[in-house]
Amino acid sequence: MDVESFFSEKRTWADGPYLHFVAVLDDPAYVAYAQAHHELLAPYGDRVGIVPAPWLHWTAQGVHHRLDDGQVETAVQAVREAARHAAPATVTMGPVWPGPSAVTVAMYPEEPLAAINTLVRAAMSAVPGVQLRESATRFWPHSTLAYFRSPSVHDAEFNRRLRTIRPERVEITISRLLAVHMYQDLDVGYYTWTPIAEIPLGAAxxxxxxxxxxxxxxxxxxxxxxxxxxxxxxxxxxxxxxxxxxxPPLSESQIRYESFASAALDDSTYFEDAEPPMPVWxxxxxxxxxxxxxxxxxxxxxxxxxxxxxxxxxxxxxxxxxxxxxxxxxxxxxxxxxxxx
Known part of the structure; x- marks a missing residue:
């Protein structure tokens, strides 16, 4: 298996940050699970971008083009409303997968996370101007421990040492998403973000x-x-x-109907250009x-x-x-x- 830099030219964003919906994986048990691999990763220095505890996450869905403030607000509100129909997901973290460009952690079962992804995608797809990447045949939920920053990471040795660690898998519950402006921090070799809003999954x-x-x-x-x-x-x-x-704020047709209703109550002969049609609130x-x-x-x-x-x-x-x-x-x-x- 050839090792490649994760932040290659084809993966580097031209004009981020981009709106993403993530679950912050700050459960102490998972943080300890991730940190159990740091002794292996540290000797590789700047050839790997080790993800620190505050930035461990699972991405439910991202947008990979710029949005204006109005689109971001609309998308966040749409996902918030859709998430009321979701449910928290309890998943097992592990095993670790050494891939061609990153070290990732599997998340099982996949079905509840795929359902959250489907819900978020549907809500975002309804927002004018939002274009999502084509979905894969099967959604792949995962969390990343480290991104390869150089193809010089020795694949055989790295994989052999990784297999010797094998900490006990941990169970965590994902009960909310975080809407963020996601950044590719190329200086350190992993993703960071600025939070926008917390979004509960379902109703507590x-x-x-x-x-x-x-x-x-x-x-x-x-x-x-x-x-x-x-x-x-x-x-x-x-x-x-x-x-x-x-x-939500009234549209022009709703405002016109409000004006008509108010005037009609004051003067029963008031019809202006005829009674406007009843708007759909x-x-x-x-x-x-x-x-x-x-x-x-x-x-x-x-x-x-x-x-x-x-x-x-x-x-x-x-x-x-x-x-x-x-x-x-x-x-x-x-x-x-x-x-x-």
């Missing part, structure tokens, strides 16, 4: 049991001009919504905390909303991060959370 038990408050499903601008359905309009409310789902999306947390972002969907009918909404996640939204959002939460009052 606590999240699944939490009530979901859906705002804006059938509201019109008239809703915002009314008095509160109960109580003092300036009374402070704090509502534990569990999960808060809101409508997009499905609600779940609000998530985007505050920094650890090496990524928080990603929590367990929320409380505080404010009054006449004051902006303050949204607080389970980890105490908070941010402010609009008066209209607070009114939507009050009406949606307790419609029976």
């Amino acid at each position: 038990e606590a999240d699944a049991a939490a009530p979901e408050v859906v705002c804006g499903k059938t509201r019109t601008t008239a809703t915002y001009g009314t008095t509160p359905p109960w109580g003092d309009s300036d009374a402070e409310s704090e509502i534990t919504v569990g999960r808060l789902a809101v409508q 997009p499905d609600p999306v779940t609000v998530v905390c985007e505050r920094p947390y650890g090496d990524g972002v928080c990603g929590s969907t367990r929320l409380r909303v505080r404010g009054s009918w006449n004051s902006p909404a303050v949204i607080i996640c389970e980890r105490g991060h908070s941010w402010q939204d609009t008066v209209e959002m607070m009114r939507e939460v009050i009406v949606a959370a307790e419609p029976a009052r």
